Amino acid sequence: MAVSDQEVRERMDAFMQMCRRSGLRATHQRREVFREVARTEEHPDVETIYRRVRKRVPTVSLDTVYRTLSLLEEKGLLCRLEPFSGRARFDANTDSHHHFICTRCGRVRDFASEQLDDLSVPRELRSWGDVRSVHVQVRGICAKCRG
Amino acid sequence: MAVSDQEVRERMDAFMQMCRRSGLRATHQRREVFREVARTEEHPDVETIYRRVRKRVPTVSLDTVYRTLSLLEEKGLLCRLEPFSGRARFDANTDSHHHFICTRCGRVRDFASEQLDDLSVPRELRSWGDVRSVHVQVRGICAKCRG
DNA sequence: TTTCTTGCAAATTCTTTGCAGATTA
């Protein structure tokens, strides 16, 4: 679950570089927010990150954590697990199918594929738990947005 | 984008059957909420469903739409596009990777797979837009939850 | 200094809940 020291160092370097390139300030708060996400593979939520950062930066505020995470996402240093989930969206198609998602407008289009349905996933997964289903998410820019 | 009349009819039948089996009432409101999701492939959000249902059931309230959608999801008649997105979660791994998600506890575990990275998606997708990346989401019950 | 950043507090947005009256089987 923990990321190697080596890897964390590389990620921190990438962060410092990004700041220099973008003319942003690598403040104490920003460094510690990024470090908390960079050092783990457990994909913490905002509240968790906030709680952990506060141990080292007791005065940090929750909205700074939010602002920093948005910034880091925008700069490509991290991404959110479900990027298009501002509001709940529903699907009455209960057959197995997959999704093409336009990363610009958020539109989602279904597609079916027998080939993708019986995709074989790495053997190691079996020791992690019972696999119930496999969903493929294809991301890109839709024809409408491409213009 | 529109679902065939035949398919819509079948979905409505499944809904009526579910109500009977579960001892739930197939009220006007519930029927129209389900119909709105069942008749389209565009995956509408709650507000959109509400707006459309109101055309036929002007007195329906937003919270009834919410309650009905939860109920329908629970009964397996529909599902939400991003089921695990109560709060935002972050990932500092910018290399291509995939996710195993436990549908019980929500824990997410990364895995890499060259084979999955160059998955070939159906040809038809190319006409929908530029494909940028492919993410595989494996859902199941993790070893810890299985007990 | 001068621009960028932070913390506070309040606002927004999305979703859920308690309750009394209306509705359905």
Next chain:
DNA sequence: TAATCTGCAAAGAATTTGCAAGAAA
């Protein structure tokens, strides 16, 4: 009738924003 549903209004959770004070180049 008897249990279930609905609409209303208010509460709750997650996230965003305006602003004045504070920190970094």
